[in-house]
Amino acid sequence: MPINQTLSGYSDIAFTTTVALYLVAMLLYFVEFAYGKPRRAVRERESELTAVGGAGGAVPSTTAKTPGRVEPEPRRPLPERFGGMAVAMTVLSLLVHAFSLVTRGLAVGRVPWGNLYEFGSAICLVAVVAWLVLLYRQSRPVRKSTTSTQLRGLGGFVLLPTVLLLFLSGTALYARASPLPPALQSYWIWIHVSAAIVSSGVLLFAGVASVLFMLRVRHENNPLKMVRFGSRLPNSQTLDRLAYRTTVLIMPVWTFAIVAGAIWAEAAWGRFWGWDPKETSAFIAWVFYACYLHARATAGWRGTRAAWVNILGLAAMLFNLLFVNLVIPGMHSYSGL
Amino acid sequence: MRGSVFSDALAFLRNTWRGLTSMRTALVLLFLLALAALPGALLPQWSTSRNGVQDYFDKHPTIAPVLDELGAFNVFGSVWFSAIYVLLFVSLVGCLVPRTGEYLRNMRARPVRTPRNLARMPHHSQATVDSSVDEAIAVARKRLRGWRVDERDEGNGTRSLSAERGYLREAGNLVFHFALLGLLVVMAAGAMYGYEGRVIVKADGSSFCNSGTYNYDSFEPGLRVDGTGLNPYCVRVNDFDVKYQPNGQPKSFHADVDYQAGESLDNDVWKPYGLKVNEPLRLAGDRVYLTGNGYAPVFTVTFPNGAKRTSSVQWKPMNMQTFLSQGATKFSPPGMPDEQRRQRNQLAITGLFAPTASFEGKVLSSKFPDLRDPAVAIDVLKGQLGIATGEGQSIFSIDQSMVESGKLNRVARENLRVGEQLRLDDGTVIHFDGVKRFVNLQIAHDPFQEYALVFAIAIIVGLGASLSIKRRRIWVRAGPTDGAARTSPDGSGTAPTSTLIEVGGLARTDQAGYGEEFTKLSGDVLGKSGHHSAPEDSHGSASARERNS
Ligand code: HEM
Numbered sequence: 001m002p003i004n005q006t007l008s009g010y011s012d013i014a015f016t017t018t019v020a021l022y023l024v025a026m027l028l029y030f031v032e033f034a035y036g037k038p039r040r041a042v043r044e045r046e047s048e049l050t051a052v053g054g055a056g057g058a059v060p061s062t063t064a065k066t067p068g069r070v071e072p073e074p075r076r077p078l079p080e081r082f083g084g085m086a087v088a089m090t091v092l093s094l095l096v097h098a099f100s101l102v103t104r105g106l107a108v109g110r111v112p113w114g115n116l117y118e119f120g121s122a123i124c125l126v127a128v129v130a131w132l133v134l135l136y137r138q139s140r141p142v143r144k145s146t147t148s149t150q151l152r153g154l155g156g157f158v159l160l161p162t163v164l165l166l167f168l169s170g171t172a173l174y175a176r177a178s179p180l181p182p183a184l185q186s187y188w189i190w191i192h193v194s195a196a197i198v199s200s201g202v203l204l205f206a207g208v209a210s211v212l213f214m215l216r217v218r219h220e221n222n223p224l225k226m227v228r229f230g231s232r233l234p235n236s237q238t239l240d241r242l243a244y245r246t247t248v249l250i251m252p253v254w255t256f257a258i259v260a261g262a263i264w265a266e267a268a269w270g271r272f273w274g275w276d277p278k279e280t281s282a283f284i285a286w287v288f289y290a291c292y293l294h295a296r297a298t299a300g301w302r303g304t305r306a307a308w309v310n311i312l313g314l315a316a317m318l319f320n321l322l323f324v325n326l327v328i329p330g331m332h333s334y335s336g337l
Numbered sequence: 338m339r340g341s342v343f344s345d346a347l348a349f350l351r352n353t354w355r356g357l358t359s360m361r362t363a364l365v366l367l368f369l370l371a372l373a374a375l376p377g378a379l380l381p382q383w384s385t386s387r388n389g390v391q392d393y394f395d396k397h398p399t400i401a402p403v404l405d406e407l408g409a410f411n412v413f414g415s416v417w418f419s420a421i422y423v424l425l426f427v428s429l430v431g432c433l434v435p436r437t438g439e440y441l442r443n444m445r446a447r448p449v450r451t452p453r454n455l456a457r458m459p460h461h462s463q464a465t466v467d468s469s470v471d472e473a474i475a476v477a478r479k480r481l482r483g484w485r486v487d488e489r490d491e492g493n494g495t496r497s498l499s500a501e502r503g504y505l506r507e508a509g510n511l512v513f514h515f516a517l518l519g520l521l522v523v524m525a526a527g528a529m530y531g532y533e534g535r536v537i538v539k540a541d542g543s544s545f546c547n548s549g550t551y552n553y554d555s556f557e558p559g560l561r562v563d564g565t566g567l568n569p570y571c572v573r574v575n576d577f578d579v580k581y582q583p584n585g586q587p588k589s590f591h592a593d594v595d596y597q598a599g600e601s602l603d604n605d606v607w608k609p610y611g612l613k614v615n616e617p618l619r620l621a622g623d624r625v626y627l628t629g630n631g632y633a634p635v636f637t638v639t640f641p642n643g644a645k646r647t648s649s650v651q652w653k654p655m656n657m658q659t660f661l662s663q664g665a666t667k668f669s670p671p672g673m674p675d676e677q678r679r680q681r682n683q684l685a686i687t688g689l690f691a692p693t694a695s696f697e698g699k700v701l702s703s704k705f706p707d708l709r710d711p712a713v714a715i716d717v718l719k720g721q722l723g724i725a726t727g728e729g730q731s732i733f734s735i736d737q738s739m740v741e742s743g744k745l746n747r748v749a750r751e752n753l754r755v756g757e758q759l760r761l762d763d764g765t766v767i768h769f770d771g772v773k774r775f776v777n778l779q780i781a782h783d784p785f786q787e788y789a790l791v792f793a794i795a796i797i798v799g800l801g802a803s804l805s806i807k808r809r810r811i812w813v814r815a816g817p818t819d820g821a822a823r824t825s826p827d828g829s830g831t832a833p834t835s836t837l838i839e840v841g842g843l844a845r846t847d848q849a850g851y852g853e854e855f856t857k858l859s860g861d862v863l864g865k866s867g868h869h870s871a872p873e874d875s876h877g878s879a880s881a882r883e884r885n886s
Contacts, residue, residue, distance in 0.1 A: 179582065182590050186615040252801040259793045268615050270533065270626045270781040272789060273524070275413050276385055280378040287371040293804075294367060298360045309368075316371075324378065 007107035008177035014100035015121065015170055021093030022128075022163045028086035029156035033232055036079040036153070083152045087135065090155065094128050101125060107177050113193050114180045116325050120169030123321070124162045126201025130246070131158045134205075150234050157208050165204075168322075188264035195257035199250045200317055203289075206246040207314025210307040213239035217304055240303070243310055244296060251289055258282050277328045278320065285316035357424070358431030366425040373421050377412035380404065384411065426521060433514055440507050447487045451497035451812040455841030458812070460855040463839040464863040465818055470496055473815040473836050477862045481811070495816030503809055506846065509802025516795035523788045531783035532558045532567075537651050539633055540577035540592065540774045546570070547623065547780065568621040568782070570598035573607060577630060577774045581707050585658055590614050592627050592776050612776075622782060629654075629777035634690050634713055634769065636666055641764040644671040651775045652690050653733045659703035662690040664733045667722055683722040685735050685745070686767065688715035694754070701752060711772050712754045717761065720745035808845040811855070813838065813862055838863055 101121060105112030113122045131154075138151050180189070212233055219230020233239065261282070266272040273279060292313055295306035356362055381389025390410050394401040408415030455461055466473060474496050478486060484500035491497055534553040538545050548571075550556045550564035558564055576593040595607035598621045610618050618625040635649040652664025665687040673679040691703035694712035701714035721744040723736040730736055739745040749767075751759045758768040818835045840859040844851035 178584075178586070179588060182587055182614040185589070188615075248804045251804060252797055255800055256797050259797060262793065263790070264615075266624075266786065267617060270617070270624065270628070270779045271783070272786060274385060275377055275382060277378050280374055284371045284374050284378060287367055287374070291364060291367045291371065294360065294364045298364050301361075301364060312371075319378075328378070 003109075003177050003179070004107040005177075007103045011100050011103035011107060011177070014096050014103065015166075018093050018097040018100055019163060019166050019170060021089060021096060022159055022166065025086050025089035025093055026156050026159035026163055028082050028089055029152065029159065032079045032083035032086060033153045033156055034079075036077070036083070036232065080149065083149065083155075086155055087132075087152065090128060090132060090159070094125070094132065097121070097125050097128070104177060108179060110180050111189055111193070113197060114184055114189070115175040115178075116173045116321075117169045117175045119193070119197065120165055120173055120321070122197045123200045123204065124166045124169070126198050127158065127162050127204045130202050130205045131155065134242070134246075151238075153232055153234065154208070154212065157212055158205060161204060161208060173326075183268060186264060186267065188260065188267070192257060192260040192264050195253055195260055199254035199257050200321065202246055202250040203254065203314060203317055206243045206250070207311055207317075209239050209243035209246065210310040210314070213243060213307050214304060214311075217307075240307070243307065247289060247292060247310060247313075251293065254286065254289065258286060277324050281316060281320040281324050285313055285320055288313035288316050354431060357428050360432075363425070363428050363432065366421060366428060369421050370425060373418050374412065376409045377418075380409050380412075382410055382412065384413070422521070426518060429514060429518060433511065433518075436507075437511055440511060443507070444504060448485055448499040448501040449810065450489060451491075451499050451814055452841065455812055455814060455839045458841035458843050460842030460844075460852065460859075461840065462856075462859045462863065463837065465835060465837050466863070467834060468836060469834045470494060470815045470817060470836050473838050473862075474498065474813070477813040477815070477838075480858065480861045481813075484811070491814070491816070493816065495814060497812060497814040499810070499812050501808075501810045503806045503845075505802050506806035506808045507803075509799045509804075509806065511799070512795055513799030513803055516792045516799055520789060520792040520796065523785045523792060527559075527783040527785040527789065529559045529561045530785065531781070532556065532562045532564075533782070534780045535628075536778050536780070537631075537775050538572070538574045538778055539649065539651065540574045540630075540776055541649075542573060542575055544571050544573035545778060546572075553780075568598075568623050569602060570596060570620045570623070571602065572596045572618065572620075572625055572778065574776055574778075577776050579630065579707065579774075581705070585706055587706070590627060590630065594618065596620060596625075622784065624781050626779040626781065627776055628779045631775055631777070632660065632662055632690055632692060632708075632711075633773045633775050634664075634666070634711070635771050635773060636686055637768045637770050638668050638684060639766040639768070640670055640672070642672050646671060647770065649773050650732060655689075656703070658706065660692050660706040661701075661703040663688070664690065665735050667724070667735075669724075680721055681744075683720065683724070684765070685718045685722055686715050687718065687735055688713055690772075692772070696752065699752060708772060710754070712752060713769055714752045715750070715767075716747050717749040717751075717759070717767060718745050719748045719761075807851060809851050809854075810843045810845060811858060812841045814841075815839075 101112045101118070104118060108114070113119050135151060135155075213236055215226060216230055216233040216236045216239055219226045219233070220236050223231075261279070262272040265274070265276075265279070269276075288309060292306055292309040295301040295309050381393055383390055390405075393410075394405075404410060408417065412418050452458065455463075468476075474488070477498055478488075481498065481500045484502045485504070486498055486500045489497050489499070534550070534556040536545050536552065536554050546552055546569075547567050548569060549567065550558075556564065573595045574592055575595060578589075578591045578593070580588040582588050590613060592612040594610050594612045596610055596618060597605070597607055601608060612618055612625070612627045614627055617627075631651055631654045633649040633651040635647065637645055637647040639645050646668050648666050648668060650664060650666045652662040652666075654660050654662045665685050667686075668684040670679055670682045670684070673682065689701050690711070690713050691701050692707060692711050693703055693705035693709040695702050695704045696712075699714070701712060718735060718740070721739055722730075723739045723744070724730060735745065740747075748761055749759060753759060753767075753769040755769055755771050758766055760766050815836050815838045818837045840855075840862055842851060842855040842859070
């Protein structure tokens with residue numbers, strides 16, 4: 001099938017636009033984060049206590065609305081309006097981002113994740129979707145512990161690695177629209193790679209939560225540390241739970257992705273497991289996440305230590321994505337570079 | 338004395354065993370496993386990248402031998418890696434056996450008795466309602482359908498329900514861990530009873546038969562494979578077709594093959610198959626893969642005595658982008674009964690082959706991997722090839738020691754396109770007839786791989802169950818309000834009914850999110866039985882306690 005250059009041109013333009021829009025959204029999140037009211041550890045502890053004491057829903061639910069809608073409420077403080085704009089901007093960029101991937105797929109008549117550029121872009125898309133889903137869920141009235149406004153402070157930190165990875169994908173890793181090499185012509189690319197993308201995206205998100213957890217814990221242990229920064233983050237329990245629940249949610253998917261890869265390898269390379277560098281590093285990342293889940297169930301390992309392990313897991317995922325594809329020769333050298 | 342030594346030793350063993358099977362040890366071993374695998378990703382491995390290791394040796398001549406000695410290029414076969422996973426799996430067994438027993442006992446046991454003080458539970462709410470204790474309990478029972486419920490009469494007209502749910506979580510966890518064990522065993526068995534072989538077959542109707550290891554170019558048997566009793570079948574490669582994009586990237590590979598196996602082997606019927614990348618031929622328990630391709634130039638040599646010999650031998654692709662290939666096609670002169678003389682008059686055509694030739698002066702290179710304008714740049718050598726010495730010789734090259742010792746001499750150097758020829762001084766004519774394609778086939782056999790798949794699926798399912806199911810408990814206690822109980826100690830039921838219902842909940846796993854379910858559940862239990870004072874959820878965000886529990 002010939003490549004539709006027009007469509008692929010649109011895709012590229014959309015991609016560039018996406019990066020710019022995410023960048024703007026990120027800055028907006030950071031504005032809210034930096035100039036919004038700091039959630040002082042004291043106030044937080046108070047609300048925690050009241051929650052324990054019986055008034056769980058005491059946190060004002062000023063922002064129980066769907067993300068993406070900017071409502072010019074005159075009484076809302078300015079930074080919060082920035083936050084609202086940030087969410088709107090995120091949704092907008094997500095749409096453009098999706099457009100970019102879809103047109104890339106249409107231009108080449110195949111899945112839009114056939115090389116490292118497309119793969120990186122798709123992972124970022126998943127991370128942003130995960131972020132918006134979380135924000136949406138949190139805005140439902142049943143969630144009392146943390147409001148979506150409080151959570152929004154994380155937005156910039158989710159978008160930061162996303163923008164970096166996107167930028168890297170669009171520059172160093174960029175590959176022109178082209179058909180799949182024979183090695184990748186299999187329906188398993190739908191199954192294995194999409195599962196890998198979804199799990200990478202969500203795990204990226206979980207890793208960010210764990211990093212922020214570590215920072216917040218430092219502040220909570222000693223409120224004099226990281227006063228300006230730490231006090232604005234959601235409390236450590238929220239962050240810890242966020243990291244844990246996303247990891248738990250995605251771990252079976254990630255396991256499935258590896259197993260699907262093994263099934264594909266059996267059809268493509270003659271064995272289902274051969275310690276190819278990519279296989280090895282996926283194994284390492286998986287074991288780190290298994291460690292994380294164990295750590296959460298082992299006395300003395302919860303909290304910071306578990307968070308460290310989760311961060312190691314993310315590091316292994318990134319290593320797997322970038323280093324193994326680019327630097328180490330193996331059968332997975334499909335980066336298209 | 339001896340008794341105490343013995344019991345000391347026993348205690349030591351017991352402690353060691355306890356330590357080995359503790360969660361903490363499992364965690365540390367898992368961690369070590371990940372770290373130990375790291376060099377396997379960072380450094381080239383003998384098993385996957387022989388050339389990579391060789392390169393590493395060239396680049397780091399001092400440190401490479403040390404690393405090699407440590408097994409860093411053979412991580413997954415190294416003693417230390419094996420030690421870690423063996424320990425891990427011993428620990429796993431030691432952990433699983435008692436847990437399975439406990440689980441089975443748990444399955445049969447009644448849910449835990451309702452604690453005295455439900456207000457102490459992480460989740461708690463209560464209400465006073467206008468219905469009787471019986472009604473309250475009935476409502477609660479109805480609501481707790483799907484839970485394992487046990488009822489107890491606590492006296493004084495007070496009854497309580499204890500309910501538990503989420504037993505499948507532990508089952509899933511056990512399935513998951515057992516399946517890990519199973520997968521390890523099956524992979525080990527596959528490595529012992531499997532084999533892998535490679536063979537090059539010319540795509541001109543040549544065939545390969547899996548009748549013995551001698552038919553392979555290379556053969557890697559498992560420990561328990563001696564190369565006899567292979568699954569019998571034959572594969573014939575009729576044609577091979579590659580399509581390229583304009584930039585030289587391959588678009589598709591397709592080998593047109595026929596095969597015989599089982600019955601068709603006996604009655605000599607060939608069945609067709611289109612062999613492609615990602616679509617191996619599955620035969621009699623073996624799989625045949627298309628893993629590569631290349632070119633075999635065809636030369637016809639006309640010897641001075643008029644005898645003709647045609648030969649085509651695969652030349653090795655040196656560059657996978659352009660398929661510039663290198664090789665050696667060897668001839669023995671016909672019509673020379675004298676062995677000695679024949680040995681001294683052997684002929685070798687060595688050099689480069691380009692599917693799409695590009696000459697820079699006389700230097701040949703290739704512009705494109707497809708056959709557009711094939712040419713060879715050859716040296717013709719005459720003399721003693723050394724084939725008869727009995728030593729195996731690479732089919733891609735000549736024995737350089739023969740050249741160095743002067744037994745083999747270059748007699749011509751020429752570039753030829755298809756149809757061109759070259760005449761040696763002694764009258765021998767070498768004609769470049771054309772090119773054939775060859776395919777690399779890989780044959781793999783692993784009698785256990787289906788089991789591996791079964792265990793892998795069990796791993797996913799078990800993990801999913803274990804991670805998504807929450808083990809949780811709920812207790813409902815309904816009793817006459819204090820006043821009512823006192824005025825009617827016999828609990829005859831005639832007293833004005835006012836019942837205090839208390840609900841307590843506990844999530845037994847490290848999984849936040851029970852709060853929501855509990856709020857709904859307790860609301861139903863308390864709310865549907867009439868008026869009630871506002872239920873008070875004592876821990877709207879229960880995580881504070883859960884974390885410490
Ligand atoms: C072969 C290495 C092992 C791997 C890859 C592994 C992996 C995992 C994973 C991914 C989980 C989380 C999913 C779940 O809860 O089912 C888990 C949980 C668990 N593992 Fe393992 N495990 C291993 C060995 C062990 C050993 C040796 C023990 C015993 C000491 C053990 C005890 C447990 C327990 C008790 C849980 C449940 C934790 C909870 O309730 O959240 N595991 N394991």
